[in-house]
Amino acid sequence: MEFLRLALDEARKCIPSPTAFCVGCVLTAAYPPDSQPVIISRGYSRELPGNTHAEANALAKARQLSQEELAVLFPSASRPIDIDTILTHADIYTTMEPCSVRTSGLSPCADAIIAARIKRCFIGVGEPDDFVKCEGAQKLKDAGVEVIWLSGLEKECLEVARMGREH
Numbered sequence: 632m633e634f635l636r637l638a639l640d641e642a643r644k645c646i647p648s649p650t651a652f653c654v655g656c657v658l659t660a661a662y663p664p665d666s667q668p669v670i671i672s673r674g675y676s677r678e679l680p681g682n683t684h685a686e687a688n689a690l691a692k693a694r695q696l697s698q699e700e701l702a703v704l705f706p707s708a709s710r711p712i713d714i715d716t717i718l719t720h721a722d723i724y725t726t727m728e729p730c731s732v733r734t735s736g737l738s739p740c741a742d743a744i745i746a747a748r749i750k751r752c753f754i755g756v757g758e759p760d761d762f763v764k765c766e767g768a769q770k771l772k773d774a775g776v777e778v779i780w781l782s783g784l785e786k787e788c789l790e791v792a793r794m795g796r797e798h
């Protein structure tokens with residue numbers, strides 16, 4: 632829940648859009664696997680150039696980390712530290728269900744999470760059918776990603792998602 636709150640902080644950084652949600656996300660990993668999880672990266676909607684999404688941005692930022700930065704995060708990992716290996720031990724916390732369809736033609740976040748072989752996906756709230764019907768959680772499950780619906784912050788996640796809109 633702590634990480635979902637941090638994801639909500641990310642979502643609040645979004646520049647509101649009338650045609651898109653404001654979503655925040657935090658990527659954590661425990662590596663070696665029995666260690667305490669640390670935050671690898673954070674992301675929010677439209678943070679990186681282009682009509683980008685929170686989850687894809689957090690993944691992109693994780694892949695941009697230097698060896699020095701990774702060594703600080705994962706002091707007992709053997710060098711060189713391979714971010715792709717780290718990601719297979721990662722959890723993603725997102726304020727809203729990762730998208731399964733993108734009307735813009737960009738790659739959906741669910742696909743990016745599956746491709747990175749993220750272990751678990753914690754979700755704050757399901758995507759309402761404001762724009763498209765979202766099947767992200769099902770898509771993740773079908774690909775073997777463990778999906779965990781967190782309860783308690785649904786209202787906040789949805790409110791932030793709809794910032795800058797009427798309802």
Ligand SMILES: [Zn+2]
Nearest residue numbers: 684730739740
């Ligand atoms: Zn997305």
